Amino acid sequence: MQNKIDERIRNIGFFQKTLVRPEFGSICGVILVIIFFLLIASDNGMFNPDGIRNWTVVSAQFAIIAVGACLLMIAGEFDLSVGSMIGFSGMVLAIGSIHFGLPVWQSIILAYILSIALGGVNGFIVIKTKLPSFIVTLAFLYILRGLTIFMSVTTTSKTILSGMKPLADADWLAPIFGGEVLTGLFQWMGDKGWIEVFKRGVFEGQPVVSGVPNLILWAIGLVIFGHWLLTRTRFGNWIYAAGGDASAAKYAGVPVNRVKILLFMFTAFCACTFAMCQVTEFGSAGADRGLLKEFEAIICVVIGGALLTGGYGSVIGAGLGAIMFGVVQQGLFFSGAEASLFRVFLGGLLLVAVITNTYIRRLIVGTGD
Amino acid sequence: MSEPIIKLDNIKKNFGSVIALEGVSFDVNPGECHCLLGDNGAGKSTFIKTMSGVHPPSSGEIYFQGEKVTFNSPHDAISKGIATVYQDLGMIPLMSVSRNFFLGNEPTKGWPVKLFDHETANKITEDEMSKFQILLRSPEQAVGTLSGGERQTVAIARAVYFGAKVLILDEPTSALGVKQTANVLDTIDKMRTKGIAVVFITHNVRHAYSVGDRFTVLDRGKTIATANKNEVSPDKLQNLMAGGKELPSLED
Structure with missing residues (x-):
């Protein structure tokens, strides 16, 4: 009985099984773009320790916001206010610590509380009005950006606040965003002559790449957390269900509204983390920070194999999408290509990803749906 | 006859100015298959959604195992053992x-x-x-x-x-082929012998008559008739569903 198989069920080969995994396309993509740039840009230092650090930091930034966007998209919603949220929470941190003289750790906590609360408001409005989240968060894109500029101009009469670096370095909480780990290891490798060190100047003898930025650890940590949440927990099952068919999920007793609101808050958390890392690492905040980040996050998620309509996707895929995005953006820069070409490339990549995903979905549900 | 496991008394439901249900009463016993028949728009779906907690009724009472209950969400109904199988959104x-x-x-x-x-x-x-x-x-x-x-x-x-304990099947056979329909009807029969109360919603009299013990016909939000299997013929049910009017006979 157990071994009897319906004669009409075709055996599915290993290839097709692999193909319907949401990460498959993005793994291939990452390998392809890395090979491509190894061929054309390795002479320009893209794959030196310094170069690698450059594009991994960019990729990690994308990955942090892509994790939130990915879970939210699988649950069937969008958040277009991610970029404005980055500008807003970064400005809260800078105004709090520089203008009002709050300890940096208090400003960081304040930024998190405000942005998570705003994420909750986003979700609440979407749930209550039943409007598409596209529209609601588009409104927030403008509202938050405007408020951020207003807030910084009225309190400090500036739109860019610098001078965060000394404050952040003296704080106990800020280094977990802007600091580095494994600095000892890198110094040791520099001393051994395995990696490049500065030859002269005040940094003489110190390695060019002094450690692994915590930003990268945040990105890896968030991707692992998101993947674990989605695939291993009950909540993950509810995320799939909320995006797959919200009314079916409700009838099965899934608290769809709660799931969605929590994910809007998580997306805001990710945006705030992005901003905290950016401000503490670069030492300044700007009211115009994070422009277009919401679309870049969505692009990473879609390249990573998630369906725009929800119900299907992978956080690992989104992370790989972020790597691809970072490699392409910095790779074109290293290879000295015209910067405008990056957008052409990106648009093309997005189109290919969406077409592939649609095809893959047909494979999953059998025949044309 | 045993006590009904669930009994709905004089259920009314309005959606704004639209009256969807105008006082429908219904009950089902353990091990019984009670068919709810009606043409499109008769209020079948709205009615079972009150039974499964999706729409709280505007007025009327629900008794579960003799006890008065209110269902504010599908979860309340599910936790009592009332499971609903929707035609396409399950x-x-x-x-x-x-x-x-x-x-x-x-x-x-x-x-x-x-x-x-x-x-x-x-x-x-x-x-x-x-x-x-x-x-x-x-x-x-x-x-x-x-x-x-x-x-x-x-x-x-x-x-x-x-x-x-109560299985509500909303048009389970409407989109199915002959063989699949037979399978589903067979499953309903099995459930009944296990002592589960089955509420079978359909507008196909043949399917209903092949497994049903009791039949209730709804039309325009009202109960037209409730009858046991031995009291009614398939033709009679068909006519009741059409609102009492004789249907032009196309069968033979």
Whole structure:
């Protein structure tokens, strides 16, 4: 009985099984773009320790916001206010610590509380009005950006606040965003002559790449957390269900509204983390920070194999999408290509990803749906 | 006759100015299949949604095992053992069979964080589905790859596994082929012998008559008639569904 198989069920080969995994396309993509740039840009230092650090930091930034966007998209919603949220929470941190003289750790906590609360408001409005989240968060894109500029101009009469670096370095909480780990290891490798060190100047003898930025650890940590949440927990099952068919999920007793609101808050958390890392690492905040980040996050998620309509996707895929995005953006820069070409490339990549995903979905549900 | 497991008394439901139900009463006994018949727009779907907690009634009372209850959400009804199998929105096509099977009731393991126990879920899904003669390639295959009849069966198997005492089937046969319909009707028959109360919503009199013990006909939000199987013929039911008017005979 157990071994009897319906004669009409075709055996599915290993290839097709692999193909319907949401990460498959993005793994291939990452390998392809890395090979491509190894061929054309390795002479320009893209794959030196310094170069690698450059594009991994960019990729990690994308990955942090892509994790939130990915879970939210699988649950069937969008958040277009991610970029404005980055500008807003970064400005809260800078105004709090520089203008009002709050300890940096208090400003960081304040930024998190405000942005998570705003994420909750986003979700609440979407749930209550039943409007598409596209529209609601588009409104927030403008509202938050405007408020951020207003807030910084009225309190400090500036739109860019610098001078965060000394404050952040003296704080106990800020280094977990802007600091580095494994600095000892890198110094040791520099001393051994395995990696490049500065030859002269005040940094003489110190390695060019002094450690692994915590930003990268945040990105890896968030991707692992998101993947674990989605695939291993009950909540993950509810995320799939909320995006797959919200009314079916409700009838099965899934608290769809709660799931969605929590994910809007998580997306805001990710945006705030992005901003905290950016401000503490670069030492300044700007009211115009994070422009277009919401679309870049969505692009990473879609390249990573998630369906725009929800119900299907992978956080690992989104992370790989972020790597691809970072490699392409910095790779074109290293290879000295015209910067405008990056957008052409990106648009093309997005189109290919969406077409592939649609095809893959047909494979999953059998025949044309 | 035994006491009804669920009894709905004089249920009324308005949606704004639209009166969807105008005082419908209905009950079902354990081990009985009570068919709810009616043409499109008769109020069948609205009525079962009050029974399953989706729409609280505007007025009227619900008694479960003789006790007055109010259902504010589907969850309230589910926790009493009232399971509903909807015609098309019960299953999520992109999710695997076992994820669908345990949706909202996921088995967990581990501490301090309770994790979704995929191993148990997959094993139970496979076992339960084979009881209904559905052999899965894998419990992790997407529901979208199953046929309509198989999806209905997954939903029924799920409801039964989670201890449903009342099984509400909303037009389970309307989109199915001949053989799949026979399978679903056979499943209904099996449920009845297990002592489960079945509420079978359909507008197909033949399907209803082949498994039903009792029939209630709705029209325009009102009960037209309730009759036992020995009191009524399929033709009579057909005419009642048409609002008492004789239908032009096309059958022969």
